[in-house]
Amino acid sequence: MHVDGALVVGARIELPATVAHHALRVLRLRAGDAVTLFDGRGGEYAARLDAEGHATIERFDAVERESPLALALIQALVASDKLDWVIEKAVELGAARIVVAPTERGVIRLAGERLARRLAHWREIVVAACCQCGRNRLPEIAFTPSWRDALAATDAPQRFVLAPDAADQLASAVPAPTAIAVGPEGGLTADEIGLAAQHGFRAVRWSPRVLRTETAGLAALAALQTLHGDGATDHRARGDIDA
Numbered sequence: 001m002h003v004d005g006a007l008v009v010g011a012r013i014e015l016p017a018t019v020a021h022h023a024l025r026v027l028r029l030r031a032g033d034a035v036t037l038f039d040g041r042g043g044e045y046a047a048r049l050d051a052e053g054h055a056t057i058e059r060f061d062a063v064e065r066e067s068p069l070a071l072a073l074i075q076a077l078v079a080s081d082k083l084d085w086v087i088e089k090a091v092e093l094g095a096a097r098i099v100v101a102p103t104e105r106g107v108i109r110l111a112g113e114r115l116a117r118r119l120a121h122w123r124e125i126v127v128a129a130c131c132q133c134g135r136n137r138l139p140e141i142a143f144t145p146s147w148r149d150a151l152a153a154t155d156a157p158q159r160f161v162l163a164p165d166a167a168d169q170l171a172s173a174v175p176a177p178t179a180i181a182v183g184p185e186g187g188l189t190a191d192e193i194g195l196a197a198q199h200g201f202r203a204v205r206w207s208p209r210v211l212r213t214e215t216a217g218l219a220a221l222a223a224l225q226t227l228h229g230d231g232a233t234d235h236r237a238r239g240d241i242d243a
Helices: 017-026 080-092 112-133 147-152 190-198 213-228 230-238
Strands: 012-014 034-037 044-049 054-061 071-076 097-101 140-143 158-162 178-182 202-205
Touching: 034 054, 071 080, 071 147, 071 213, 080 097, 080 112, 080 213, 097 147, 112 140, 147 190, 158 190, 158 213, 178 213, 190 202, 213 230
Parallel strands: 071 097, 071 178, 097 140, 158 178, 158 202
Antiparallel strands: 012 054, 034 044, 044 054
């Protein structure tokens, strides 16, 4: 369960209303039951509930569940249901950063109060996904006003933009912090692909098939994790592949 603000062993804290409701009303936990709390800064805290919606923190566990491969997803702004899905699954797949940006062929536009509400909603999705998959560091979720700004916002040494007609395949990636840029339903324009190239992004294709926008980025994240991130780490630990 996520709690904003730094947690301290020995402290008795009042759980946020939504967290207390989930623990006491949804999970049906009772006073004296154990819970696990995290503040998004790494590690997690073993705590015990009381009947007043408070929790006493008993100990800290420095466990880490982040991928050894820093992955950023730059996702074109698309319909809310698709984007919610992408954000949730990108968190589960270990993305360290998710950037949402409008594109020329995208039909959704966000600004002002509507953007603020959507950002708050996305952060709730990130927190819920972390709770579900056991991550204890909250990945960054951000919005940039343009595709150019999103491309310029990454300092990853390895950068790819997915394009179905690209000559190179994503399989040629090497283990390094990586940014993956994904266009909208109608694809990126030639100008947007060119702009990505100007910012150091290499156009690659995932397969001979054209994937939907809500599939492409997630498939790329999963492949990179398997080849160079979580999967590679697990294989090396077992001695299945050369270190």
